[in-house]
Amino acid sequence: MSMPYPQQPVGQPAAPYVPGQPAVPYVPGQPVVPYVPGQPVYQGVPQGYSTAPQGFAPGYAPVPQGPVTRKVNWVSIILGVVGWTLIGLTVLAMWMALRASASDPDPSGKEIIGFFPLFAMIFIGPVNLAGGIIGIVGATGAPKVRKLNWLGILLNASPYIVFTVLMIVLMFVK
Numbered sequence: 001m002s003m004p005y006p007q008q009p010v011g012q013p014a015a016p017y018v019p020g021q022p023a024v025p026y027v028p029g030q031p032v033v034p035y036v037p038g039q040p041v042y043q044g045v046p047q048g049y050s051t052a053p054q055g056f057a058p059g060y061a062p063v064p065q066g067p068v069t070r071k072v073n074w075v076s077i078i079l080g081v082v083g084w085t086l087i088g089l090t091v092l093a094m095w096m097a098l099r100a101s102a103s104d105p106d107p108s109g110k111e112i113i114g115f116f117p118l119f120a121m122i123f124i125g126p127v128n129l130a131g132g133i134i135g136i137v138g139a140t141g142a143p144k145v146r147k148l149n150w151l152g153i154l155l156n157a158s159p160y161i162v163f164t165v166l167m168i169v170l171m172f173v174k
Contacts (some may be wrong), residue, residue: 073149074136079131080155083124087159090120131156
């Protein structure tokens with residue numbers, strides 16, 4: 001039967017724990033007395049074990065944890081507002097480009113205006129995707145917290161909903 005390597009010599013008490021000081025290490029020059037059945041062993045600490053509770057490193061005491069409280073996920077709401085701001089700036093840039101090109105006698109180069117939304121999606125897509133995911137992750141808890149997290153989700157999903165509805169309406173209008 002194998003025996004665990006003892007942390008301290010048998011028969012000697014463990015060094016007292018003092019906060020802020022490192023644990024006393026084992027010095028190899030000290031004699032180690034193996035356990036012999038029938039011989040008395042120091043009763044304070046079983047042989048081969050340290051004084052630290054199981055599952056915790058020596059010098060770190062377990063701290064009782066309080067209940068976890070969910071907070072409003074403001075990042076989702078902020079990313080939703082940033083997404084709508086980028087959409088507004090894209091529409092503004094398209095409108096300004098169309099107004100500037102109306103007085104231009106040469107129509108070449110105006111095709112790029114139609115690609116502005118595509119270029120803007122490079123930024124709008126990841127912002128709304130991250131905001132939606134962050135909002136979904138935080139959409140649990142108290143009703144007030146849940147409502148504000150759903151606001152973040154709706155702010156991030158609404159550009160795509162509005163675009164889809166707009167395309168359906170334009171399909172039927174002639």
